[in-house]
Amino acid sequence: SVCKLSQLLRRLPHNIFIFISSSLAPSPRLSYFRSCRDSGEVSSQISLKSVREALIRLEDSIVFSLIERARHPYNAPAYDRLYLKSSGSSLAELFVKEAEHLHAKAGRYENPEEVPFFPEDLPSPLVPSYNYPQVLHPAGASVNITKTIWNMYFNELLPLFTAEGDDGNYASTLASDLVCLQAISRRIHYGKFVAEVKFRDAPLDYSSAINNKDKDALMKMLTFERVEEMVKRRVEKKAMIFGQEVTIEDKEDDNVDCKVNPSVVSRLYGDWIIPLTKLVEVDYLLRRLE
Numbered sequence: 589s590v591c592k593l594s595q596l597l598r599r600l601p602h603n604i605f606i607f608i609s610s611s612l613a614p615s616p617r618l619s620y621f622r623s624c625r626d627s628g629e630v631s632s633q634i635s636l637k638s639v640r641e642a643l644i645r646l647e648d649s650i651v652f653s654l655i656e657r658a659r660h661p662y663n664a665p666a667y668d669r670l671y672l673k674s675s676g677s678s679l680a681e682l683f684v685k686e687a688e689h690l691h692a693k694a695g696r697y698e699n700p701e702e703v704p705f706f707p708e709d710l711p712s713p714l715v716p717s718y719n720y721p722q723v724l725h726p727a728g729a730s731v732n733i734t735k736t737i738w739n740m741y742f743n744e745l746l747p748l749f750t751a752e753g754d755d756g757n758y759a760s761t762l763a764s765d766l767v768c769l770q771a772i773s774r775r776i777h778y779g780k781f782v783a784e785v786k787f788r789d790a791p792l793d794y795s796s797a798i799n800n801k802d803k804d805a806l807m808k809m810l811t812f813e814r815v816e817e818m819v820k821r822r823v824e825k826k827a828m829i830f831g832q833e834v835t836i837e838d839k840e841d842d843n844v845d846c847k848v849n850p851s852v853v854s855r856l857y858g859d860w861i862i863p864l865t866k867l868v869e870v871d872y873l874l875r876r877l878e
């Protein structure tokens with residue numbers, strides 16, 4: 589059988605090896621962490637370029653998760669505390685809490701990039717601990733704005749990109765909500781890494797604003813308006829491209845229907861994701877010298 593396998597491999601086109609090796613290659617974020625761990629120089633590896641690349645990749649996760657959620661209508665009973673008469677919680681709260689318990693057992697929150705929505709009473713991981721590189725300053729690592737993200741997602745964003753109605757599929761609707769919440773929260777809390785890099789690049793400038801607890805000065809220093817404009821335009825374009833129905837035939841019609849409205853995705857970034865990422869950056873920096 590080894591012989592047959594080697595014959596088969598010889599007959600495969602050369603390109604397939606390039607394809608297989610590139611699809612097995614780690615994502616930029618993973619390879620960044622791996623090289624950090626191997627070299628033992630966590631602190632010197634992180635750069636503004638590498639954290640911005642991670643933010644760009646997270647855009648894909650967010651756009652795809654919204655497309656998936658938009659398959660279902662709003663489904664109000666899933667969020668109504670009166671729907672599960674005796675429990676006092678909504679099905680959404682129960683769903684996310686229970687899911688986080690399971691994820692905690694599998695070690696999800698050992699990763700400094702992951703922040704739970706319900707950190708109270710989470711079970712300990714069942715898995716052996718993994719040596720994640722400690723990039724963040726310990727006091728800043730605990731910044732958690734999941735309550736704000738929760739309210740923004742359910743009260744403001746969800747009604748904007750779902751159709752009115754009820755299809756009864758609450759479990760799969762909430763499974764999609766969970767993926768959206770996790771992707772959005774991960775992106776926003778990634779602001780801690782961005783802030784850490786910016787601090788390391790200009791420690792003296794940042795330290796004086798931190799010591800003066802000058803939030804406005806910090807906000808001004810960490811803001812790059814041109815980058816924000818590019819992010820908003822890029823996510824709008826991604827929503828347009830990822831949300832198209834793909835057909836074999838070329839389409840004559842330029843008016844393509846998108847599965848999620850590209851301008852809502854751009855607004856999600858402009859009104860919430862970028863401002864909340866900056867809020868995380870400021871909160872992190874204020875604790876950076878503790």
Ligand SMILES: O=C(O)C(=O)C[C@]1(C(=O)O)C=C[C@@H](O)C=C1
Nearest residue numbers: 782811812813815816819862865
């Ligand atoms: O790229 C950065 O420098 C960031 O801090 C991230 C981010 C964003 O959320 O996209 C936030 C603030 C900057 O003004 C630009 C972009």
